[in-house]
Amino acid sequence: MADRNGHGGRRARWLRRDVMGIGLALVNRVGGASVLDRLGLRKPAERVAFEATRAGFRTLGAATRSFRAVRQRGEPARLPSAGERGLFDLTPTDEQRLIRDTVVEFAAEQLRPAAADADTRCAPPAELLGRAAELGVGLVGVPEALGGAGDERSAMTNVLVAEAMAHGDMGLAVACLAPTAVSTALVLWGDERQQATYLPAFVGDDVPAAALALVEPRPLFDPFALRTKARRAGGGYVLDGVKSLVPRAAQAELFVVAAELDGAPVLFLVESDTAGVTIEADPAMGLRAAGMGRLVLDGVSLPPGAMLGGGTSDVYADCVRLSRLGWCALAVGTAQAVLDYVIPYVNGREAFGEPLSHRQGVAFRVADIAIELEGMRLASYRAASRAEQGLPFAREVALARRLCADRGMAIGSDGVQLLGGHGFVKEHPVERWYRDLRAVGVMEGVVLV
Amino acid sequence: MINLEVPRKFSALVNQARQVATEIFRPHSRRYDREEHSYPTELDMLAAVLDGMNASGESGAGATGVRRERSAGNGEVRNGNNLATVLGTIELCWGDVGLLLALPRQGLGNAAIASVANDEQLERFRGRWAAMAITEPDCGSDSAAIRTTAVLDGDHYVLNGEKIFVTSGERADAVVVWATLDRRRGRAAIKSFVVEKGTPGFELVRLEHKLGIRASDTAHFRLDNVRVPKENLLGSPEIDVERGFAGVMQTFDNTRPLVAAMAVGLARAALEETRRLLAEAGVTVDYDRPAHIQPAAAAALIAAEADWEAAYLLTLQAAWMADNHKPNSLQASMAKAKAGRVATEITLRCVELCGGLGYGEHTLLEKWARDAKILDIFEGTQQIQQLIVARRLLGKSSQELR
Numbered sequence: 120m121a122d123r124n125g126h127g128g129r130r131a132r133w134l135r136r137d138v139m140g141i142g143l144a145l146v147n148r149v150g151g152a153s154v155l156d157r158l159g160l161r162k163p164a165e166r167v168a169f170e171a172t173r174a175g176f177r178t179l180g181a182a183t184r185s186f187r188a189v190r191q192r193g194e195p196a197r198l199p200s201a202g203e204r205g206l207f208d209l210t211p212t213d214e215q216r217l218i219r220d221t222v223v224e225f226a227a228e229q230l231r232p233a234a235a236d237a238d239t240r241c242a243p244p245a246e247l248l249g250r251a252a253e254l255g256v257g258l259v260g261v262p263e264a265l266g267g268a269g270d271e272r273s274a275m276t277n278v279l280v281a282e283a284m285a286h287g288d289m290g291l292a293v294a295c296l297a298p299t300a301v302s303t304a305l306v307l308w309g310d311e312r313q314q315a316t317y318l319p320a321f322v323g324d325d326v327p328a329a330a331l332a333l334v335e336p337r338p339l340f341d342p343f344a345l346r347t348k349a350r351r352a353g354g355g356y357v358l359d360g361v362k363s364l365v366p367r368a369a370q371a372e373l374f375v376v377a378a379e380l381d382g383a384p385v386l387f388l389v390e391s392d393t394a395g396v397t398i399e400a401d402p403a404m405g406l407r408a409a410g411m412g413r414l415v416l417d418g419v420s421l422p423p424g425a426m427l428g429g430g431t432s433d434v435y436a437d438c439v440r441l442s443r444l445g446w447c448a449l450a451v452g453t454a455q456a457v458l459d460y461v462i463p464y465v466n467g468r469e470a471f472g473e474p475l476s477h478r479q480g481v482a483f484r485v486a487d488i489a490i491e492l493e494g495m496r497l498a499s500y501r502a503a504s505r506a507e508q509g510l511p512f513a514r515e516v517a518l519a520r521r522l523c524a525d526r527g528m529a530i531g532s533d534g535v536q537l538l539g540g541h542g543f544v545k546e547h548p549v550e551r552w553y554r555d556l557r558a559v560g561v562m563e564g565v566v567l568v
Numbered sequence: 569m570i571n572l573e574v575p576r577k578f579s580a581l582v583n584q585a586r587q588v589a590t591e592i593f594r595p596h597s598r599r600y601d602r603e604e605h606s607y608p609t610e611l612d613m614l615a616a617v618l619d620g621m622n623a624s625g626e627s628g629a630g631a632t633g634v635r636r637e638r639s640a641g642n643g644e645v646r647n648g649n650n651l652a653t654v655l656g657t658i659e660l661c662w663g664d665v666g667l668l669l670a671l672p673r674q675g676l677g678n679a680a681i682a683s684v685a686n687d688e689q690l691e692r693f694r695g696r697w698a699a700m701a702i703t704e705p706d707c708g709s710d711s712a713a714i715r716t717t718a719v720l721d722g723d724h725y726v727l728n729g730e731k732i733f734v735t736s737g738e739r740a741d742a743v744v745v746w747a748t749l750d751r752r753r754g755r756a757a758i759k760s761f762v763v764e765k766g767t768p769g770f771e772l773v774r775l776e777h778k779l780g781i782r783a784s785d786t787a788h789f790r791l792d793n794v795r796v797p798k799e800n801l802l803g804s805p806e807i808d809v810e811r812g813f814a815g816v817m818q819t820f821d822n823t824r825p826l827v828a829a830m831a832v833g834l835a836r837a838a839l840e841e842t843r844r845l846l847a848e849a850g851v852t853v854d855y856d857r858p859a860h861i862q863p864a865a866a867a868a869l870i871a872a873e874a875d876w877e878a879a880y881l882l883t884l885q886a887a888w889m890a891d892n893h894k895p896n897s898l899q900a901s902m903a904k905a906k907a908g909r910v911a912t913e914i915t916l917r918c919v920e921l922c923g924g925l926g927y928g929e930h931t932l933l934e935k936w937a938r939d940a941k942i943l944d945i946f947e948g949t950q951q952i953q954q955l956i957v958a959r960r961l962l963g964k965s966s967q968e969l970r
Contacts, residue, residue, distance in 0.1 A: 204571040207888055208645045212569055275570050341861050436856055458961075466962055474968075482958035482969050483951075489961055490902045493885075494878025501572035501881060508571070517855035521874035 176369075177399045180391030180414075183372045184327065188315040195311045196264040198272045200509030209500070211279065218259065219279045225254055226287025226452075230295075231548075234288035237408035238551055241400075243294035243367070251295035252326040256280055260303045265314060266322035267306075272507040274441065277303070277568035278448040278499060285452025286459075289555040290408030292449060293565060297366040297409070300445070300567035301329035304375050304386065304438065308428030313388060317373060328370035331442065332362035332414050333377045333564030336401075342377065342384065342439050342563045347416065349378040349387060356380070356426065358387060358395075358419040366565055368398045368412025375427060376414065377435070377564065384435045386427040395419035405554030438567065440516040441506065445566030447499040447516075450523035450559040454492045457534035457552050461485060465537055475537075484533050491526040498522050503568060524560030531556030572881060575647055578655055585656045588614060589663025594932075597664045600783035601935050605775050607739065608670055608783055615672035619695070650822070650890040654829040654883055661833030665939045666783030668830065675736050676700040676947070677744035679826065680760060680819045684803045692799075693762060699740035701731035701789065709952045711746065712755040716791060718747035724795040725761060730773075730788075733946070737787025738772060741765055745791065749807060756809045760819075762800040769794040780938035821900050823947055825886040828903040831911035831943040832880045838936045839873055842918040845925060865921050872914045879907035898960045905953035908944030915940040 211219065229247055237243050259276050261267020277299075284292035302321035305314055320327050333342050347360025358378050365371070374389040389396065397415040428434030465476040465485060475481045502515035534549040535542035542549045574582070592614055600608050660668045668674070677698025685693065707713040716729025727747050737743060742764045750757040763770055773788040798805070843853070851865045859867040882903035889896035915937035919926035926933040944950050959969050 204569055204573070205577075206571065206575050206645050206647045207573065207651060207884060208569055208571050209885060209888060210570065210645060215570075339858070339861050341858050343857060439856065462961060476958075476962045476964060477968055477970075479951075479955070479958075479969070482962060482964070483954045485961055486905075486954040486957035489957055490882075490906050491878070493899075493902055494875075494882055494906055497572065497881035497885060498874070498877050500570055501877075504571050505573070508573075510573070513855045515877070517870060518874040518877040521859065521870055522878055525871065525874075526878075 177397060178369060180393070180396035180398055181328070181370050181372055183390040183392040184320065186316045186320065186373070186390065188312055189319060191315040192264070192311050195309060195314050196262040196306070198260070198262050198269050198306060201271045201273075201275075201507040203508050203510070204504075209497075211275075215276050215279055218276060219283050221254065222256065222280050222283035223286065225251070226284050226292075230284065230287025230291045234291055234408060234548065234551065235545065237288070237291055237294075239407075241402050241407045242410045243291050243408050247291065248295060248326075248328075252298075252324070256284075256295065257299040257302050257321055257326060260299065261306055261318060261322055265306070265318045267318075269306075272509075274444065274503040274506040274568045275500065278444065278503040281445055281448035281566060281568065282452040282455070282496075282499075285449040286456045287452075288408060289449050289453045289552070289558070290406045292452070293366050293406055293409040296445070296566050297331070297371075298326050298329040300331040300442065300565060301373055301375050303441075303567045304331060304427060307437070308386070308434050310424075310429075312424055313427065317388070327372040328367045329373040329375075330365045330368060330371045330414075331375045331438075331564040331567060332365045333439070333442070334362060334364045334562065336361060336363035336413070340563070343436075345377055345379040345384050347376065347378040349380040349385060349421075351380075352420065354423045356387065356421045356423075358389065358416045358421060360416050362414040362416070363401050364403060364406075364411050364562065364565070365398075365401070365414045366406075366409040366411060368401070368414055369410065374414060376416070377438075378416075380426075380430060383430070383432055385430040386435060386438060387421055387425045388427055389416070389419060389421060389425070393419050393421070404557055405551065406558050407554075436513070439563060440513055441567050442562075442564045443520045444499065444502050444506065444516050445568045446559050446562050447495065447502070447519045447523040448568065449566065450527035450556060451492065451496045451499055453552050453556055454488070454495065454527050454530040457530050457549060458485070458488050458492060460547075460549060461488070461534055461537045481537065484537060488530050488533055491522075492530060495519070495522045495526055506568070520559075527556050527559050572884070574651075574655060574884075577647070578652060581652055582655050582659055585659035586662070588617075589660050593660065593663030593667045596667065597783075597932055597935065598929070600664075600666065600670075601780075602782075604777060604782040605785055608667060611667065611671055615674070618671070619673065646891045647888070648891040650825070650887040651884065654825055654887040657826055657829035658833035658836070658880075658883075661830040662837045663833075664783065665830050665834050665943070666781035669735055669781055669784035670739070672739070673697040675740055676823055677740065677742065677762075679823045680744045681762070681802065683819045683822045684760065686803075689762075689799070689802060693742070696742050697736070697740040698762065699734050699736045699743045699787070701734045701737065701743050701745045703733045704730055705732055709949055712758065714746055714748060714758065715751070716745065716747040717751065718749055718759065718761060718796075718801075720749075720798065721795070723798055725798055725801065727761065727763065727791045727794040727796060729791050731791070732788045733776070734787040734789060735784055735946070737789060738775060738785045743770075743789070744802070749805075753807050753809070757807045759805065760802045761796050762802065763791075763794060763796050767794050767796065779941060780935070781942055820948060821897050822890060824900040824904040824953075825883055825890070825896075827943055827947045828879065828883040828886065828900075828907035831907035831940065832876070832883050834936055834940055834943065835876050835879070835907075835911040835914040838915045838918040838933060838940075839869070839876060841931065841933060842921055842926070843869060845922050845931075868917060868921060872910075872917055875906075875910040876914060879903070879910045882906050898957060901948070901953040901956040901960075904948060905950055905957065908953070909950055911940040911943050912937075 258268040259273050349356045349358050372391050376387050376389050395417045399413040401411045401413040465481050468475050498519040502512050502519045505512040531553040535553050675698050677700040681693050718725040718727050742762050745761050745763050748757045769792040771790045776786040851863050853866045859870050886896050886899040886903040919933050919937045
């Protein structure tokens with residue numbers, strides 16, 4: 120981060136005050152020495168902000184490294200379904216337990232302490248993203264043949280990872296997991312050329328920022344009825360439209376964008392420095408640490424090979440479902456954080472001569488948080504387990520999402536309520552969890568399990 | 569390996585229970601709701617079939633399936649009797665909760681015997697239909713405050729007191745009665761006794777008229793110097809202050825998932841019927857499209873089904889833990905709390921969604937909404953479950969969090 124590297128620290132302090140300032144800080148980072156020099160991708164001046172807008176900033180898409188298919192395989196590598204299982208069982212595998220424990224520790228030591236500051240600054244600390252990449256969270260979903268560590272579909276493991284990360288902080292979890300959504304999409308639906316072109320970067324040391332962009336800024340948004348349009352032109356495609364709430368949009372080098380082609384939603388790979396790609400700041404109620412931006416597509420020309428998954432409706436529906444499941448996992452982790460936080464608080468705080476927790480009005484809320492949380496968790500696990508076994512999972516995802524949106528938000532609200540006025544101020548994290556948990560009923564895309 | 573699907577080995581059991589529910593329970597559902605206190609004779613043959621299933625080791629539909637096997641536990645994951653029993657109960661209650669509760673030899677007293685009896689008692693009471701008597705006119709949820717006394721006199725205990733809300737109390741062969749050996753010694757002195765019907769002094773006062781589960785009779789008893797052989801005390805006769813309530817309360821860890829399963833089965837019946845009626849009215853659910861752009865009735869159905877899913881999975885979790893010898897008091901209470909309240913909410917919502925059709929007696933929706941309420945009350949009310957969950961999470965005793 121620019122200010123941590125010693126240049127611009129003073130600027131960062133005053134920049135905290137307003138959106139315009141935050142926007143400029145982001146632009147500064149995109150154009151600044153720390154990122155571009157590291158990647159050896161310093162470009163001429165048009166890469167930095169050229170137009171300040173009401174939204175805070177407006178810039179071209181980040182410079183893209185040159186993604187080139189180095190070694191192309193004969194066919195795309197996919198992870199096989201995990202296969203159907205015999206018994207009802209809630210025990211994670213030894214490997215899952217190991218991965219989860221590692222991420223739990225990472226979330227507690229790296230994400231939670233950085234969360235408040237990243238929320239204020241609307242950006243994740245760069246070194247933290249590096250550590251998340253070192254941790255290899257993205258490798259599980261990539262087959263070994265493509266440099267990853269996966270040997271079968273692992274939606275369940277991904278859910279456990281997202282849950283554990285969100286226990287640290289939902290916004291930072293989104294920032295860390297956003298590239299994984301793109302690499303997972305490439306593994307699931309990319310053809311051999313797309314995989315050979317893009318996946319090596321995601322399993323390397325320097326994982327690019329990347330984002331799966333579905334949401335559009337309008338009420339009653341339906342991911343199956345998109346206003347972002349694609350049309351065929353000269354063998355390729357031209358995209359027009361606006362995507363909102365795109366994590367780390369200003370840094371992202373590669374987007375997977377949902378657009379309507381011939382009346383049906385389809386996924387496209389869009390490199391960020393394609394002409395016509397513009398990024399605007401899109402700070403929201405919560406998830407601020409994820410550095411949300413809008414992706415404005417204005418006559419963006421894509422090559423013939425830009426379509427992902429052959430444009431089939433099955434692929435698109437699975438993408439929507441698996442991303443909703445990712446949000447469920449994030450909700451479960453955050454709601455668990457709320458429960459773990461309020462228990463010592465209501466036990467420790469005294470009112471009317473005894474701990475708050477000796478009152479049923481308080482204690483029953485804690486009980487309900489735990490009961491609803493457990494239901495959210497089991498419903499999410501069932502959906503994930505079905506997904507990786509190759510069973511139909513649309514129903515299970517829909518139910519888990521409903522639970523996580525409704526009950527998760529109620530838990531966020533109760534978390535603030537149980538702390539009273541103290542819950543409303545930023546001394547405690549519950550107000551952030553309240554803001555973050557509202558996202559679960561709103562978001563589409565961004566994460567993928 | 570995480571998997572929340574029911575294994576194939578239970579499909580025969582589930583299918584059988586579903587057929588019983590469809591062919592025997594549903595056709596008589598309305599009749600025994602109207603004719604409260606008339607004995608559903610159709611159940612005798614069915615009970616014999618269930619006995620046969622239990623004897624052949626294919627348990628799953630019976631209350632006795634809750635006994636915890638004392639296997640050494642080799643670390644292998646098990647899907648055993650507890651899960652089977654929960655699955656069977658869900659299916660049967662999809663048919664009719666009242667008739668399930670009226671099933672001979674499948675009473676909660678049988679579950680109590682299965683949970684805490686020693687092997688000799690288990691053998692001696694095999695084949696007996698046992699009801700359960702805890703509640704008294706002056707004590708409900710506060711079961712530690714019961715006043716029925718048991719005094720040792722030679723080879724017998726002499727019981728005195730009054731018991732109400734005894735499910736299948738009139739029809740059962742025996743009643744498991746909770747009584748205190750010494751009121752001054754609190755919970756630890758509370759024991760359960762198997763009292764055979766016809767024992768002198770064990771007198772039926774009356775049968776209740778109820779909101780729902782009217783196929784099941786609910787009895788009120790008076791115990792006036794009832795002499796019970798001392799071998800009929802279930803568990804240990806010692807007053808162990810350390811273990812306290814543990815003996816008798818252990819029953820609840822096993823029976824609460826069963827009541828949760830009843831709620832899950834009942835609520836699924838209402839959801840399925842409502843979905844069918846709404847489809848006839850042109851409203852169908854799309855699981856992929858956002859709920860907000862679907863008809864309000866479809867959105868309501870999704871929300872109700874989501875709550876149902878949580879209740880269902882919490883119930884399976886509690887049973888799975890019991891099968892795998894994991895302490896499950898917390899999860900059993902969570903399942904009971906969630907399932908009890910959502911069964912009431914869902915069935916009432918279904919009545920509302922189906923309007924006059926749901927409220928009238930031409931469908932079973934209004935009956936299910938009446939039946940549901942008891943499931944949030946017996947075997948520990950919603951509030952008792954919340955107390956248990958809260959105490960556990962907050963690390964509070966019953967003196968601190970009352």
